[in-house]
Amino acid sequence: MNLINRFVPKNDKLQLLHTDPTLTDAMSERLISWFPKIPREYVVVCIGTDRSTGDALGPLTGSFFSEMKPKHINVYGTLADPVHAINLEDHIKLINAQHKEAFIIAVDASLGKMTSVGSIISDVGSLRPGAALNKNLPSVGDIHITGVVNISGFMEYSILQNTRLSLVVDMAKSIAALLEALDQQLTYNRPLPAIIASNQKRNRGVEA
Template identity: 70%
Template structure:
């Protein structure tokens, strides 16, 4: 993202618990301030898999958001068609082939301190999916949103596997609602060609 195109001061990371009543308004304002002044194709990439409760935050968010039928956001990564470690590079390649100058918002689960569990964090720049599990995946996102689903520490894979699904579902619903709120404020209406859908389904599935 070219920060020189914006006429507002750069604002950094915002972290708010998902149950905070001001979450949508505060995060919406922050993310809108980060969007480029020149209209882009806005792409949401929700990373994760439904084979692990903690790691299901991304595909759950993608499915909830898709059900809301956003007008200006193209969603990749849902429960039926997750974007995960084994196919993410293929998805990223497809996105850059099918979308001209995409602006990507990446969504993923994360682990953190006990006091941060339940927090939703948004920040400028890409995220490194799979970092907690020592997976070497390409960074993704012009900006990103992460949800702290459990504590970090020893045996992160087991921790993700034993994360409470109710927490993950609630956080995913709030992130989807946030993205829908952003979608409603975007003025750039893009009619995507039918070829996008047909090519999308050729990417490796779970």
């Protein structure tokens, strides 16, 4: 167990390898700490395209998570219906129309240092899709999850195109499991403190 992560302030980003056995528990706890105390609708926007192996992280994650049939998180961005550079603005308008004041989790692939490849990063605030490729796209998300699929610094478009699919699939499965853990802790009708109180009562043998 990576005990160091327990001492990272909740407002700081968290970065773990997708193979880290503590990832789901540690990162879901961090993400939940950033969720609003008053319940809202929850949306995950998985950004990317199936036309590039590296950039397929988002739609793969969306497809894997959709197959888990989440109860409280609405999913946008799958292999069948990807959210990418061309239709991103349209999807943002659609989400704003269908989910008033939704709390949005953005998921996207990223490039980074060699030592960070295979890492999953969660952080507060929006992300800028396509920034590594110098694309001017709107920012998305109240919080975000990114997966470092390959190295940055040279011919980024080619690097994304030639990323190993097996790594991207494994990372997408890890992020989908993380999102499932979040979904299981959420309810649209009760704020998060009520969930905690309910769990405490249940542990004491009291009817919630």
